[in-house]
Amino acid sequence: MLNPCKEREPRVIDNALIAKCIDLQYPKGEVGRLLRLEGIPMEEIQQIRFEYLYILKIDHLWVLKSLVKLSLNNNFIEKIENLESLVHLKELDLSFNKIAKIENLDSLVKLEKITLYENLIEVVENMDQQVKLTVFSIGKNRICNKENLNYFRRFPELTSLNMAGNPCTGDTEDPNNDIRLYVGAFLPTLVYYEYIRISNSEREQAIIIHDEALKLLEKNESKEIEEKAALAKELRDAEIHSKMFVEHLNNGKLFETMYERDVEGKALLDIGEEVTELYEEYKAQILEYSKQVFRIGERHYNSRNQELDLFHKSVWRAKKDNQEESIQYMEKLLGTINEELFPDINNCKMQLEHDAITEDEFEEKIKTIRNTFEDLIHLTWKNLMRLEVTLFEQVEEVNTAFGQGLGEMINTFIEEVQGVFTNIRAAEVTYSETLQDAAIRFMTAANVNPEEEDIPASLTEILIDRDTLNNAMAATHDIHMQVIDSREDVLIHRSRAWLEALITELVDEEIARDRYKLLEINHFLDIQREEFDELATESGTLYTEEYEI
The missing domain is CATH 3.80.10.10 (Ribonuclease Inhibitor)
Structure with a gap:
């Protein structure tokens, strides 16, 4: 209960x-x-x-x-x-x-x-x-x-x-x-x-x-829709730029990153107008170089996509032609079986049923038909396998050539990008040296005329002496160089990793396709054998003969 x-x-x-x-x-x-x-x-x-x-x-x-x-x-x-x-x-x-x-x-x-x-x-x-x-x-x-x-x-x-x-x-x-x-x-x-x-x-x-409140809501919604559309576009663009390997290089992100951890570099901007102008000029230089890298990435991305399209169309055409030829062989086999061999088997069974031939004669005729059938199966198997082996070798060769071509494109892309990054590093060296000279002049003037030159609080620990200033300048320079080098390394690594992954994917896809095709061929021929055996059965007894391709 x-x-x-x-x-x-x-x-x-x-x-x-x-x-x-x-x-x-x-x-x-x-x-x-x-x-x-x-x-x-x-x-x-x-x-x-x-x-x-x-x-x-x-x-x-x-x-x-x-x-x-x-x-x-x-x-x-x-x-x-x-x-x-x-x-x-x-x-x-x-x-x-x-x-x-x-x-x-x-x-x-x-x-x-x-x-x-x-x-x-x-x-x-x-x-x-x-x-x-x-x-x-x-x-x-x-x-x-x-x-x-x-x-x-x-x-x-x-x-x-x-x-x-x-x-x-x-x-x-x-x-x-x-x-x-x-x-x-x-x-x-x-x-x-x-x-x-x-x-x-x-x-x-x-x-x-509710007319007024409704109009205000619709206005706000319209603004929200525009903002969402802009955000969606930004996300789409970011995805495409990532495929170019130059995301955030069409804006000031690289320069901003250089100063994210650079406390000394930010403090030195308080020296005055001379350094501010120098900073703005440097910022404009880095932005222009970043945009150069972005344009290079965009151009090479479009070129790679064109090559990919041509490659896929070429491979698709080869596979289509191969498939059509394979279908012709299969249809030829099916036509012969259905129009010649099966009618012959049915005729033999009818003769046996009406005692026009003996069982021994029936078995002999079925054996002859079977030999013809197995010859056709074997010939079809050879033709289909030949086509598949040829296609596999062709695609393998095309994949290799395509990989080499893409590799050259990636190398060219990297070389062009490295040239621009060399200019970025040169700009950083020039800025660092010029900034150090300005800082030394400011520190000297402040020491000579302490009443006229008022050192900002942010610089009191940096401008103690020349050694301290040199250490601060070295630190800010190192931070900038690390950011520049890191961004270049990321670009190079991701572009080469993309190439490697793509080639691996193409090879794996072709191996999987080839294995499936081989199984498909043998499955097709097995079905024909099963249908033949079923039709060749007489009085519940199946006449078979071992045959290996």
Whole structure:
């Protein structure tokens, strides 16, 4: 006998509970009994209900990989979690729980219906990926600000919304605070609010009442859309620039990086106008050299892409021609088998059936037909294998030549880039020497006329004496050189690593294709043998003869 208290104890989801809930979903009677005997694997279950089960935590649902509809209502769940594997989920019911925050739904991009009725949620958030959302219920929560409703403007397919019972939807006779009119104005695609259709007259009245606020929101949204578009473009450009190996070299990023850890270099700028002008000139030089590297990367990237396109088209054409020739050999074999050998076998079987020939004569004729068949199979195998070996050798040769050509292109790219980086290092040496001269003059003047030259606080520890200044200059120069060298090394390493990875990928792909093709050839010929053996069977006895290709 079940213990009622035991049944009401808080629990988590495990295999036993899942099995129990699946069992409850079977229909009653004989149909249910037969379905239980057959069983449904957990990974094939498409919908399940965990209702009124005192569940504390969502867990273990990864075993239900095909789940489309999930109900977890009327439990004690406090957090939305462990749902990321349910990528096919379309309906999710978490109503009547203790959830305080909408979260962890990013991977559930197919969700169409979400129910969070009667929880503890204060903010509508973290649902940007649910672009297919059509029905959303979040009534009886703790949402105080009706501007949370503006969040739903990002869901173009949302047709039904329920917010009833939240603090922000309190009843009022003031039309400016009427939540239904607010929804009608700010959610133009919404059809039903609290399951009641929004009429055209309500919509018109709502737009009149909220006209100014709506225009301001649309203006802000327009600005936000532009910012998002700019950010998306920046990310796309960054991805392309990364493939060029010259990311962030079309702006001042390299120069900024040189000064990120250079405390002494920043302090020396306080010497005055002479150093400031020198700094600005140096900055402009580094930026121009960086852009030179970027342009080199862009030019070589386009050249590499052209070579890649030509290469892929050439290989594709060779594979296509090879495939067409292979098909001709296979069709020729099938034509001979179906139009000549199979009719001959059927004719022999008919003669045997009508006692026109004896069994010995039948076997002799079948043996002759089989020999012809095996000769055809062997000839086809030889032709198909010859084509495949030829193609493999051709592609291997093309891959080698292509790799060598790309290698030369990468080397040329690196040489051109190294030339510019040499200029960058020369500019750094010149700047460092000129800056040191200016600093020495400033320090000397300050020592001679301490009343006229006021040393900034940032320079008091640097301009103590010439040795201290020289050490500071050496430190700033070393930092700049390390940044320059590091950026050059990264560029060279990534370009060569890309080449190596590409060539390895091409070789691996061709080996895999060749192996698959060999299996395909033998599988095709095995099927023909099976069909021949099946047709050559007479009175349940199969006449076969060992044959090796």
